Each structure stands twice: as C-alpha cells, then as structure tokens.
Amino acid sequence: MTREDRTTPPATPGDPTAHTPSDEPTGPSGTPHAARTPEEPTIVSAPPQPFGAEAPSVDCIADSAGGLTFDLDAPGAADAQGAWSAALVLRRRGSEDETEEVRLPLAPDGGGRLRAVLPSTVALAEGRWDVYCACADAEPRRLVPGLADLRSLVDRRPGPGPSPLSVRIPYATKHGNLSVRSWLRAPHAEAGDLLLDATGITIEGRLYRVADPAAWLGGAVLEARLRRDPDVVRTVPVAPAKAEGADDQDFTCTLPFEALTGAWQGGMDVWDLWLRGADGTETARVARILDDVVDKKQIFTYPAQAVDAACAPAQAGPYYTADNDLALRVDERPPVVG
Secondary structure, three states, rough: OHHHHHHOOOOOOOOOOOOOOOHOOOOOOOOOOOOOOOOOOOEOOOOOOHHOOOOOOEEEEEOOOOOOEEEOOOOOOOOOOOOOOOOEEEEEOOOOOOOOEEEEOOOOOOOEEEEEEEOOOOOOOOEEEEEEEEEEEOEEHHHHHHHHEEEHHHOOOOOOOOOOEEEEEEEEOOOEEEEEEHHHHHOOEEEEEEOOOOOOOEEEEEEEOOOHHHHHHOOOEEEEEEOOOOOOOOEEEEEOOOOOOOOOOEEEEEEHHHHHHOOOOOOOEEEEEEEEEEOOOOOOEOOOOOOOOOHHHHHHOOEHHHOOOOOOOEEEEEEEOOEEEEEEEEEEEEOOOO
C-alpha cells in the first residue's frame, strides 16, 4: 500500500457527526488553513506531471448530467484480431471493501485512441475513486491526467426529479495521478451567495432532487448541528428567495452568530449546516458541489467576524470542508498585536 492510498474514508452523507481531520482549521485567524491530507486535489487542467510520463495519460470530458468520458492512447499492443483487452478501472479509496471497483471497457474511438464512458446512470458511491488501466492479465496501472474539459460543470443547474444528484469531478492528486471525486445526494441543498456581517450569516441557496420543492421548503428550517455534541442543534426558518429570477427551488435563511456563541466554552466549535424539510423526515446537507472546483476549502475563504461571547472574545465565520460541505466555526479571537 502506498502513502497515496492511506487516506481517511470519506464521510457518509446523512451522518451529522462524520468528519475528517482536514475539516478542522489549524489556527485562529479565520481563514481555513491548508488541509494536511495525504493527497491534495487540484483541478485537472494541464498535461501530466513529468514524473508520471511512463503511465498513460487520460483526457477527460464531463457532461452536465454527471457523465464522464475518458480518452487515452492505447496502453499496449492489439491482439491478432486488432482488438485491445483493456479496461478503465475506478477503485474507491478508503472503502471497507477493498475490491470495490467499477470497470469500464476501453474501445477504439476511431481516431487512434481508446475511449471509456462512465454514464451518469451508473451509480458511483460518494468518495474519491482512483483511476487505473487494466490490460489483459497485467497488474492495473495508475493513470495520470491529461487535459480536462469541465466547462459543462460550471454553473450547472440539474433538472427536476427526486432521483439522486450525481456529481463527478476528475482531478490530479498531489502525486500526479488521476482520481475522480464523486457525490451522490438526494435531496441536495446547493449553497450560493454567503452574506456576512457582525451579527450573523445569510445563506442563499437552491434545493434539488425533491418532487415538490415549494412544499418541501414551506416550513423548512436550517439546522446548525454542533459537531462535538450532536444533541446541540440551533434552527432558524427558511424563506423563499426574493431575488430576481428566483423560483420555488430557491431559498434564503439568516443564522445569527449569538445562537452559536451561547454554547461556546472556548477553543473551537464546528457547526455543520443542514436543511430539514417541513414534514421533519428529510434533511439535505448544505454544500457547494455544482461547479468544476473539486476542493473549495482552499479556494473559497471568508473573513471571520468578531462576535460577543460570555466566555471570551470570539470570532465566527463559514468555511467549506474537505467534502465541500458548508460549516461554521466559532473560535477564540486572536489578540491585537501592537
């Protein structure tokens, strides 16, 4: 097992206590620090790294429905009939079942290359999937990223329906290999603009994968769940969005920071954000996954706001976890220098 393969299994959607160590900020500054994980994902947008030159490189095309197309040069010689015995293999990292994989046949695309297609209709469990090429009886080899066309993922707005929302983003690991980050969620609450001031945070978002969004959101609440004590929950009502062009899937809600600082006893508290539907039976994790940015924790950062707390001077603000879920943290305000 390589260092690259020794990663924490991805959190299970719907588990309010699940998190990875990289979800935690490492300092009091209010800006999320770099996650110290064995692999640091980046967007696939350039030719493969030089040290991966011996492995086949793969060009990826994403479609708006959640499908992926993989194109690569033939990794070996054709057999006597002019066919390749090859498959593209995706293996879920950290899976309890070490044999969990998806195999896609590689076939000539008519342009001298081989192609494999992962349709959006093929379920891919949430997590990080490492990409291999398997040729005949040879040991599967990791593949390295070539060029990726992810334009269809930008500002994606999936259609209606209660089926699970499928999101797959190919990316280059910090070791230069190709992996795919997969999300599979129903319902899903996509975070939009976050408006911050000293009193609290206003979240604008859009609900997906419910049969009747207006009925689901009518009477819905935003839940902030304290990660160190799941029994501590703060709720605020959700309202229909009033912005121009909004429809019955769009929502807004405002969470005052004072609702969080009352439970704060010093150190750092992390609150995970969920929507709970009007009937109380369904929940949706608030996250941002409908674009081409695989790791928002390093990209979308927000200033911490100074807030009042009985325990000590505090600050609060949002950040995206390693799974692109939205969370809030309350921690100690750094002392003023000078």
